[in-house]
Amino acid sequence: MRESLPTVVIGDPLQGLFTFGGNELPDWHNEVLTTFPPVEIESVPRRWEKTNPDLGRWLVEIRDPLKQGEPIDLCGAPVAWVPADSRQTRVNACFSQPTDDGSVVALGQFRGDIADVAKGLNGSYSIMEELEGRFMLSFADTVDAGDPPTIAQATVAFAIKCASGVANVIDSGKRKRLAQGKQVTTRKPDLSTQYDAVNGLLKDPSPANVLRALLALREAPKAALYCQEAWHTTTSALQQAALIPS
Secondary structure (H helix, E strand, C coil), X not given: CCCCCCCCCCCCHHHXXXXXXXXXXXXXXXXXXXXXCCCCCCCCCCCXXXXXXXXXXXXXXCHHHHHCCCCCXXXXXXXXXXXXXXXXXXXXXXXXXXXXXXXXXXXXXXXXXXXXXXHCCCCCCCCCCCXXXXXXXXXXXXXXXCCHHHHHHHHHHHHHHHEECCCCCCCHHHHHHHXXXXXXXXXXXXXXXXXXXXXXXXCCCCHXXXXXXXXXXXXXXXXXXXXXXXXXXXXXXXXXXXXXXX
């Protein structure tokens, strides 16, 4: 193309993230620079120049060491390093962040790691789901399959994965009974709404009733939602499915 049209390649080898799933990134030195000669451009940390200029300057300063594969010394950096030696350490680090101005983002390698920490934050942080939405799609497939016991058990499991406190409402033994097609009971009057809604799925596991059960579990005492994106996307889909004539 460059022989026919003026062509410029804009990229950053330090932001080559998409190497998963069999994807291969071009070799910057052997495949890009051999065809497109480099043009030096001043590195300006636009993302941070108003919100955290010290961090922006530091990130520019460590670019060359990163390119050379050298270690980065965090001493004196505008960041605080806290050894994540336990789940509680991560929880405490999140709770200690100031929230008066702006937002706070906690990053992790795998969803399970993040979910485990978010569960202990009492809904003060919310998980951002991956683009594929596998967590939500798996539950949707279960609801579409139409098996009452499986749907009843999966509905409770989905609520547990989205909100802390729900696991104590219907314990593991009772969830096993649901999977066997058996109703569950409670001696706590304040949980009758949740149990009635879940037991109702054994007779009619329609999207409308799955939605009703999820919303009931969400209102259980001490329930705190921490997977807001997955929850709202799924409940919205169930609401739409309930409106579609069978």
